[in-house]
Amino acid sequence: MKLRPTLLSLAAAVVALPVMAKDITLLNVSYDPTRELYKGINTAFAADWKAKHGDSVTIQMSHGGSGKQARAVVDGLPADVVTLALAYDIDAVADRGLLGKDWQSRLPDNASPYTSTIVFLVRKGNPKAIHDWGDLVKNGVQVITPNPKTSGGARWNFLAAWGYALKQPGGNDDTAKAYVKTLFQHVPVLDTGARGATNTFAQRGIGDVLVAWENEALLAKQGPGGDQFEIVIPSVTIVAEPPVAVVDKNAAAHGTRDVADAYLKFLYSPQAQDIEARNFYRPRSADVAAKYAAQFPKVNTFTLNDVFGDWRKAQAKFFAEGALFDQIGPGN
Amino acid sequence: MRRRVLPGFGLSLGYAVAYLGLIVLLPLAALAWKASDVGFSGILRLLSSPRTQAALKLSFGGALVAACVNVVVGLAVTWALVRYRFPGRRVLDALIDLPFALPTAVAGIALTAIYAPNGWLGRWLVPLGIQVAYTPLGVLVAMVFVGFPFVVRTLQPVLQSLEQEVEDAAESLGATAAQTFLRVILPTLLPTLLTGFALALARAVGEYGSVIFIAGNIPLRSEIAPLLIVQKLEEFDYAGASALGIVMLLFSLALLVLVSVVQRWTRRWAEAAA
Numbered sequence: 001m002k003l004r005p006t007l008l009s010l011a012a013a014v015v016a017l018p019v020m021a022k023d024i025t026l027l028n029v030s031y032d033p034t035r036e037l038y039k040g041i042n043t044a045f046a047a048d049w050k051a052k053h054g055d056s057v058t059i060q061m062s063h064g065g066s067g068k069q070a071r072a073v074v075d076g077l078p079a080d081v082v083t084l085a086l087a088y089d090i091d092a093v094a095d096r097g098l099l100g101k102d103w104q105s106r107l108p109d110n111a112s113p114y115t116s117t118i119v120f121l122v123r124k125g126n127p128k129a130i131h132d133w134g135d136l137v138k139n140g141v142q143v144i145t146p147n148p149k150t151s152g153g154a155r156w157n158f159l160a161a162w163g164y165a166l167k168q169p170g171g172n173d174d175t176a177k178a179y180v181k182t183l184f185q186h187v188p189v190l191d192t193g194a195r196g197a198t199n200t201f202a203q204r205g206i207g208d209v210l211v212a213w214e215n216e217a218l219l220a221k222q223g224p225g226g227d228q229f230e231i232v233i234p235s236v237t238i239v240a241e242p243p244v245a246v247v248d249k250n251a252a253a254h255g256t257r258d259v260a261d262a263y264l265k266f267l268y269s270p271q272a273q274d275i276e277a278r279n280f281y282r283p284r285s286a287d288v289a290a291k292y293a294a295q296f297p298k299v300n301t302f303t304l305n306d307v308f309g310d311w312r313k314a315q316a317k318f319f320a321e322g323a324l325f326d327q328i329g330p331g332n
Numbered sequence: 333m334r335r336r337v338l339p340g341f342g343l344s345l346g347y348a349v350a351y352l353g354l355i356v357l358l359p360l361a362a363l364a365w366k367a368s369d370v371g372f373s374g375i376l377r378l379l380s381s382p383r384t385q386a387a388l389k390l391s392f393g394g395a396l397v398a399a400c401v402n403v404v405v406g407l408a409v410t411w412a413l414v415r416y417r418f419p420g421r422r423v424l425d426a427l428i429d430l431p432f433a434l435p436t437a438v439a440g441i442a443l444t445a446i447y448a449p450n451g452w453l454g455r456w457l458v459p460l461g462i463q464v465a466y467t468p469l470g471v472l473v474a475m476v477f478v479g480f481p482f483v484v485r486t487l488q489p490v491l492q493s494l495e496q497e498v499e500d501a502a503e504s505l506g507a508t509a510a511q512t513f514l515r516v517i518l519p520t521l522l523p524t525l526l527t528g529f530a531l532a533l534a535r536a537v538g539e540y541g542s543v544i545f546i547a548g549n550i551p552l553r554s555e556i557a558p559l560l561i562v563q564k565l566e567e568f569d570y571a572g573a574s575a576l577g578i579v580m581l582l583f584s585l586a587l588l589v590l591v592s593v594v595q596r597w598t599r600r601w602a603e604a605a606a
Contacts, residue, residue, distance in 0.1 A: 190549040
């Protein structure tokens with residue numbers, strides 16, 4: 001029979017397959033400003049995995065607004081891992097049963113391999129003399145920050161401002177509420193996302209101060225015309241912890257559990273920590289942090305858990321429909 | 333029965349219904365189904381919020397004004413294109429389709445860049461006290477931009493088929509220019525103008541991409557209704573978002589029905605006058 005040789009070679013190929021190197025594909029669903037970061041991480045991880053296991057790993061990326069990305073995963077985007085801007089968005093995926101609700105305790109440091117913080121970007125020479133949160137509500141100061149209702153980054157901004165007000169002498173929920181209410185009266189444009197707010201401030205020339213993630217501020221300073229800005233570190237601010245997690249159900253379905261786990265653990269390795277620092281995220285590793293000390297000046301920070309408990313509580317208290325932000329919102 | 337070029341009535345109707353069902357009706361049904369979680373009382377509560385009301389007022393009010401502007405300007409532009417020959421006419425004609433083809437986000441960013449206080453036009457307008465970008469006026473500008481080609485493209489063929497002899501006859505019978513326009517030209521064009529109006533209106537109401545960049549998005553002031561839907565989705569509130577979607581759907585439907593009633597009425601009136 002003529003077919004037999006073909007069939008035989010096919011059978012041989014099938015038998016031989018498991019011992020040959022595999023091609024593995026992972027999908028990492030992330031948020032907008034991590035584009036450059038993961039380009040570097042993915043190359044490094046693929047090389048690392050190939051050296052250890054001989055398989056080639058291709059990591060596909062999807063970037064977008066953090067909340068929108070979480071919704072896409074909930075609605076069926078087959079992400080093996082999610083690397084988002086805030087834990088609340090991964091909680092929402094967990095609520096739909098795609099991963100265990102204990103996801104944040106499975107990896108060190110609240111499952112956030114890198115952090116950032118909230119700082120101010122002001123115009124060159126700091127003409128309005130903005131040095132701390134209190135200066136944002138001075139007469140004639142315009143503040144640019146995105147809308148906490150549509151932007152994860154903006155929620156970190158809001159919580160940083162709230163935490164500052166709480167930490168002032170005599171600070172309590174009422175004084176904090178009064179402070180953020182006044183603060184948002186100084187906001188002329190509420191962009192829907194962090195990158196949009198950076199553009200409004202840097203390109204359109206609106207506002208005296210941009211409240212921004214430190215990594216965005218450093219990126220803006222590196223970009224064209226970056227010498228027109230200065231970074232101001234307030235007296236106290238929040239540690240922004242963008243978390244990562246394996247999407248259990250999808251990884252199980254794709255048979256990628258091991259490599260997905262390894263990929264996230266790799267984010268804590270010295271090599272990855274260095275890439276993160278080069279992309280303006282503060283590394284967790286003390287050694288790498290020491291190396292980049294000039295880029296990341298010491299800041300006086302509090303964590304979300306210190307002041308607000310966890311993201312579910314913060315979301316319910318401040319950003320849910322009819323919650324505090326809606327009550328004090330600009331225009332009200 | 334006469335034979336048609338394309339297959340019979342049964343097949344074409346079946347195809348039309350199936351297609352419409354799949355592309356239009358099924359998604360709308362899904363919208364209604366998701367919104368049903370909120371219930372009628374939920375929708376009423378949503379509607380009674382001052383923020384929803386302000387956003388709906390800006391979206392629908394802005395779209396109405398933009399459609400009116402487009403009808404007047406569109407008529408003038410179409411008239412110039414159809415009745416006169418001038419250098420660059422073809423280029424102008426092609427340019428009109430640009431808002432159709434341009435990704436709306438690009439349009440929004442371009443408009444914002446021009447009208448921002450440091451933009452080409454903004455730097456002259458702002459000292460005069462006219463702030464366009466990040467105000468309701470900016471929303472209006474974006475809505476005019478995206479709706480413009482609809483008026484011109486619906487009006488153009490009708491104006492082309494309008495015979496000049498009728499106008500000459502009116503003139504030879506002693507009508508003034510104003511009389512000729514109001515009693516001869518306008519009645520013939522009115523139904524078409526209304527179609528253009530309805531299309532420009534519909535586009536402006538639902539427009540998100542271009543409007544979102546130039547709107548200040550400040551609640552109660554410069555926040556459009558589609559943004560409220562996006563905000564609900566950010567809270568993973570699918571039902572609330574759908575409910576707001578249904579409210580917009582009903583408003584749009586009512587507006588379009590109203591326009592088509594007026595349209596039919598003017599057509600009958602135009603035919604009676606002819």
